[in-house]
Amino acid sequence: xxxxxxxxxxxxxxxxxxLGLIAGTSAQAQTxxxxxxxxxxxxxxxxxxxSSILLWVRTDKPRQAGMERWKGPHSKIISANxxxxxxxxxxxxxxxxxxxxxxxxxxTSIPANRKIxxxxxxxxxxxxxxxxxxxxxxxxxxxxxxxxxxxxxxAALGATSRWxxxxxxxxxxxxxxxxFFRIKEGVDKKDFARFINQELTPILANTGVLTELRPKxxxxxxxxxxxxxxxxxxxxxxxxxxxSVMLGFANKKAMTDFFASDAVNKLAGKLAAYTSAVHAYEIxxxxxxVKDGKQxxxxxx
Numbered sequence: 241x242x243x244x245x246x247x248x249x250x251x252x253x254x255x256x257x258x259l260g261l262i263a264g265t266s267a268q269a270q271t272x273x274x275x276x277x278x279x280x281x282x283x284x285x286x287x288x289x290x291s292s293i294l295l296w297v298r299t300d301k302p303r304q305a306g307m308e309r310w311k312g313p314h315s316k317i318i319s320a321n322x323x324x325x326x327x328x329x330x331x332x333x334x335x336x337x338x339x340x341x342x343x344x345x346x347x348t349s350i351p352a353n354r355k356i357x358x359x360x361x362x363x364x365x366x367x368x369x370x371x372x373x374x375x376x377x378x379x380x381x382x383x384x385x386x387x388x389x390x391x392x393x394x395a396a397l398g399a400t401s402r403w404x405x406x407x408x409x410x411x412x413x414x415x416x417x418x419x420f421f422r423i424k425e426g427v428d429k430k431d432f433a434r435f436i437n438q439e440l441t442p443i444l445a446n447t448g449v450l451t452e453l454r455p456k457x458x459x460x461x462x463x464x465x466x467x468x469x470x471x472x473x474x475x476x477x478x479x480x481x482x483x484s485v486m487l488g489f490a491n492k493k494a495m496t497d498f499f500a501s502d503a504v505n506k507l508a509g510k511l512a513a514y515t516s517a518v519h520a521y522e523i524x525x526x527x528x529x530v531k532d533g534k535q536x537x538x539x540x541x
Contacts, residue, residue: 274427274513276434279442283453285402288325289367290456292484293360293466296390303357306387307331310358311527314383315539318360319529321376323369327530329539330359330418332521339417339499339520343508347422347517354479356521359418361486365533385470392475393466394484396456400433404445404453413451413488415495416526421483422517429482433457435514436483440507444485447503452488481517495522 297306310329319327334357338350384391407413423432441455461480463473489495498504499520511518527539 274431276431276439278434278438279446281442281445283404283406283442283445285404287398288401288403289364289369289397290401291360291362291364291393291395292456292458293362294356294390294392294394295358295360295388297357297387298389303334307358309387311539314380314387315527315529317376317379317383318362319535321369321372321530323365323372324362324530325365325369325533326361326363326528328361329525329527329529330361330416330523331525331527332356332358332418333524336521339495339522340419340518341499341504341508343511343518345512346515348519350519350521381468384468388471390472390474391466391468392461392473394456394458394461394481395465396458400437400457400459402437402441402455404441404455406445406453407451407488411451411490413526414491415489416452416523417487417489417495417499417520418523419485419487419518419520420481421485421515422480423482424514424516427514432482432514435510436485439510441485443503443507444487447498447501449489449494449498450487451490452486454486455483456485457483481519 295310297303297310311331315327315329318324321327336350336355338348340348342348421436423429436455436457441453444450445453458481461475463475467473487495487498489498525541527541529536529539531540
């Protein structure tokens, strides 16, 4: 049996050590690159307790019939809840391929089989409001089957749900988009939350073109949070969302210009690092039924 000479053995060990250091340095660099880089903004914000209930209307009836029932009879059930600070219905446009420009490795085209029809945008007065709304929730549970085929609730608490005062002059909002984000596999959940809250949102706030900015980082989804009978709640991990941002604009042109802007294009690299999907929906109508804790006689559009 031949023996390796000592210098050859040492040379091999040095090569392996060097390769290990290079690999380690590369992995460390990748980890550092994934760390959020906090951005400062002078725009003030308020914390809220909120939820986004994603809604798909029944397909065995005309879509508009379901949307009208939601706008009418169903809205009265929800808005009677005394624990609400705000209740808005977000009616999404029927044709919604996705407003966010293409990002390499990120799904920005909205799949037709999971395209959402609307969102119940609910803000609670406080944590005890959960218990005050049980009666109305029970009525809502019973009515959902009449208009929806699937409902999915995502909740956001405190610092993970904010309203930014990007519109101090109260300029009328003429167009809106809601953007949903899905975390990329392997990304740390805390880093993802920091990216949304401390980097992405301040960047958006600093653009100076928004009339509304409401980011939410959701708690882990659980079906039991909104488990209505006779309605689907299928939400496998591969299609779940972990955050959203509501964006308001003066008009549709301002919204179109925003999504084509350098500010949005410059986000591509970070979005590719943190997300696997970015679905930007165009909103047809935003109807407010409860405002500042008071039920309105008629919704505001």
